[in-house]
Amino acid sequence: MLLARKVFVPSRPWQEALEEFLGALRSSGYLAGLPTEEIDVTQALGRVTAAPVYAAISSPHYPAAAMDGIAVRAETTFGASEQEPLELALDREAVVVDTGDPLPEGFDAVIMVEEVAFQDKTTAIIKRPAVPGQNVRPVGEDITAGEMLVPAGHSLTPYDLGGLLAAGVTRVTVRPRPRVAILPTGTEIVPPNPNPAPGEILESNGTMLAALVSQWGGVPEVYPITPDDYQLLKDRLDRALEEKDLVLINAGSSAGRDDYTARLVEETGHLLTHGVATRPGKPVILGIIRDKPVIGVPGYPVSAALCAELFAKPVLYYRQGIKPPAREQVRAVLGRKIHSPLGREEFVRVRLEREGDRLVATPTSRGAGTIMALARADGIVVVPRLSEGFPAGQEVTVNLLRPLSGR
Amino acid sequence: MLLARKVFVPSRPWQEALEEFLGALRSSGYLAGLPTEEIDVTQALGRVTAAPVYAAISSPHYPAAAMDGIAVRAETTFGASEQEPLELALDREAVVVDTGDPLPEGFDAVIMVEEVAFQDKTTAIIKRPAVPGQNVRPVGEDITAGEMLVPAGHSLTPYDLGGLLAAGVTRVTVRPRPRVAILPTGTEIVPPNPNPAPGEILESNGTMLAALVSQWGGVPEVYPITPDDYQLLKDRLDRALEEKDLVLINAGSSAGRDDYTARLVEETGHLLTHGVATRPGKPVILGIIRDKPVIGVPGYPVSAALCAELFAKPVLYYRQGIKPPAREQVRAVLGRKIHSPLGREEFVRVRLEREGDRLVATPTSRGAGTIMALARADGIVVVPRLSEGFPAGQEVTVNLLRPLSGR
Known part of the structure; x- marks a missing residue:
């Protein structure tokens, strides 16, 4: 045997x-x-879309006040000035709105509260005219009903989830x-x-x-x-x-x-x-x-x-229908030579240190059993199969095992 | 009111x-x-240590064969050569070992199986002498009992978890x-x-x-x-x-x-x-x-x-006892001017594109309500409070919202 x-x-x-x-x-x-499965958007962080996702509704889905203040018809306000302030009848010519409120039918501008004096409960006074569309979020400013929000094969981020829900999408098909x-x-x-x-x-x-x-x-x-x-x-x-x-x-x-x-x-x-x-x-x-x-x-x-x-x-x-992400890479100078046998691609663990304006990569233990050396390494230098290694001082590419920040 | x-x-x-x-x-x-809590190491991915973690045992915790082959006393093998192959009595002068097996008491080297001819069930023949320590993982090659594996305030990676378990540590105190x-x-x-x-x-x-x-x-x-x-x-x-x-x-x-x-x-x-x-x-x-x-x-x-x-x-x-990680930053050239009001620090969302050997940052929608513009942005350019913005062509720092790879 x-x-x-x-x-x-x-x-x-x-x-x-x-x-x-x-x-x-x-x-x-x-x-x-x-395969695919349909899940709640609230549970979809990091999940990969199996199909493009389209907006069910626009966002905003109605013309909305972008500021706290009064909604007006802009044409009503033409002529207001420091010298000749204009009085507007509340609820008829001006309607108090908070940010996000819908504009009353026919109204097309919002004057921010800081620029309004309220004389009494029935009258608002302004000293500047409004421009049509001012401080108004038009329908679809962010999202238009039917637009593609994210493509297929997209890994969903926190912001994507917010966008999907704002567009009335509550379920999503993922891998x-x-x-x-x-x-x-x-x-x-x-x-x-x-x-x-x-x-x-x-x-x-x-x-x-x-x-x-x-x-x-x-x-x-x-x-x-x-x-x-x-x-x-x-x-x-x-x-x-x-x-x-x-x-x-x-x-x-x-x-x-x-x-x-x-x-x-x-x-x-x-x-x-x-x-x-x-x-x-x-x-x-x-x-x-x-x-x-x-x-x-x-x-x-x-x-x-x-x-x-x-x-x-x-x-x-x-x-999951997505390309594997590559590790971020940096260029660094070898602090020590690496000798590597011909015929095998070697993955050499290195630590990185900043010396002046360059990064220096120093190889750590190369034993296959030394897991803590891997845990402590900052990156990996690849020695190609048909190379015997690199001399000290050579510039090499380092595949980062962790973010470089602070190093 | x-x-x-x-x-x-x-x-x-x-x-x-x-x-x-x-x-x-x-x-x-x-x-x-x-506060702290103690949890199983198997559940500790991404958790932050509340105290340094020390190795309970060395790894390896016994002298171990690093290769499949035969364990020998190196001195027994001196003199073996191509011209004068040496016969070793199995179980007495040579013991068949697999990778990871403990070396028998007094044995100090392993000859890999590729360099051994087995004459019969009782004799192994070698053509080269072994050096003491050859193909042997000494006790503590990776981890020494009592050594600090990770400091306090460390976010545990997959490799760390492997290292902790290999060092006999099964529970860890985390935030x-x-x-x-x-x-x-x-x-x-x-x-x-x-x-x-x-x-x-x-x-x-x-x-x-x-x-x-x-x-x-x-x-x-x-x-x-x-x-x-x-x-x-x-x-x-x-x-x-x-x-x-x-x-x-x-x-x-x-x-x-x-x-x-x-x-x-x-x-x-x-x-x-x-x-x-x-x-x-x-x-x-x-x-x-x-x-x-x-x-x-x-x-x-x-x-x-x-x-x-x-x-x-x-x-x-x-x-959690840890500094918030900074976003990765890159330098890019502004594709369009940014005008920003004095007195506020503005966070401008940008898309990044590579043009030749430089990155170009183009501002996207600046509305506070445009979540999809944020979802699609690659990074953020900060306009300081006391600046009115940057001209087109200016080099700026971009805080990345997602990895740059491929862009």
Whole structure:
């Protein structure tokens, strides 16, 4: 048995693996003819529209006072001046209005309260004429009935929600949030606790992957830990495929003795990729079972985070009908040289510091297991597959892991 | 009564009003000695730590194989070469390990499986010596027991959660999310519907403010619409102050007939500010009742959004023990002149477009009621209080409302 061990030599560029994966998901219908659901606009923050949204009514939907004051017919007021103030009969020639009130029929201007003297309860005095339309919000000033408020494939912001409701739209058709199963696997994996035995590994990737999935618009569920048992894992994967839209199987993705994931995907569905030429993150598995994507994510936490970002993030965004957002980028000067092996695209975590008017990027720990180094990093520098790295002092592009402000 | 109308002339810089507001909230204890709660790390995404978090255990917490292969004592392997391969007795001189397995006592190196030939079930053959420590993750490579993982006042990321769990930390002390009451008020305000009568205004600000509050870490609740009735509003405010940490009263904040908010705050607590010198947004109300902040937000949606950002956002962040994040800024050239009245700080919404290697900022509608213009804007240009605006072609700073990528 030992002699038959499969040796694992990944050389496939991840971009090629991703393209094939997305292409297969498009062909299978998973990324075409996407599902929709109708929800209350009040619940739609961050949700992605499945169709353009049109205004049901104009806003304002009637000519409205834009100021507190008196509504008038402008022509009635022509001739008013400092020298010859004009008296207007209240309720007939002038009507007291608050901001937002409708203008009485035939009235076309509002004089703001600061420019009106009220002589008694029946008379208002003005010293300047009004111009037609003055301090009036015409129908449709903000929104015209029937206009497109937001296009399809738009992620709704707080302001959008306000605009939709102001336009009389109370329900909106959106993409369902993709449901994601996260399956921690491995006999050595135990729930986090402060007293593990040697060889026991605390289950931490599930929570990290779930948090990433939420940030990408999905609804994650971390399943119980599955020990290394082919049938158990098969049963759990079956259930996950029944319940969810995407399955992430964590660990069990290198070629160790207990790694059933690739075999399982191969036997129950279609295994597209096993291993890509990245560092960290190479032993990823991409497969499709019963028309649903299954991703085998490596066990090392930095590899797991990276694989999820490279492969699960685009699937989740495209499944919501939207392009995955690129990370913001900045240019920085390398504080230290980076040496990287030929043949793998390396993702080097860096910290950023401002020195005068330039940013300096310093590589942090490169171990695939050093999750806190990733947590503390400001960004990632990519060393291409056919490069051996960069000298110190070279200007490079940094993909930001967090906002740069203050740095 | 009409003659006694209070005329509303705000000239106070908003920065001064905010400083006084925050200062009073610090003095009253609302922004000092902040509350804490302990929660599961699995639930802590985006939550702000109330104290530094220290590692309970090291990670790895035992010397671990970094590769699938065989664990060896390095000294046993000295002398192995292509010419003179070395045989190692399995289970005695070499032990088969998977990534993550603990090294047997006294073993100090791992030879990766790709460099090992297994002659039979009892013998492994190697052609190169191992170096001590090779392919071994020493104890604490990522995290050392007792080290500080994250400081106090840190907003937890997916990677942080992974790091905390890997360090045996399962519970974390964080700031409670501030609970926010949003009170839509006004007899003219009605629930959104496609057939309002003239004069009826659809309630849309509540949802917009709630969405903003969620983005700033708060837990919003939109209360039922309160008509313009002093006692009703007083009762509802009472209940809101009982139930929540911050109260936003929407509309009723200009000096119209039905505006009870300022009077109510003055009579039941301490009214700090009524009106600031901004455009839009001037008729804001800042008060403290029973040691809790109450903000009267103008009724115009753009004013409401801006006031919430200027005054509610900082209160919510400081209440969570964290500085409010600044918006990302870019420099752009004005595509059109902006004229702005002296004496008010104006927030001009702009769209951004790339022209060659520069960004051009074009002002959009400046009406306080045009929420869709805000929804479609890319950023905001601030015209200072003592400036009358900028000429076309001037380089200005744009505060981004959404990421710039792709523009």
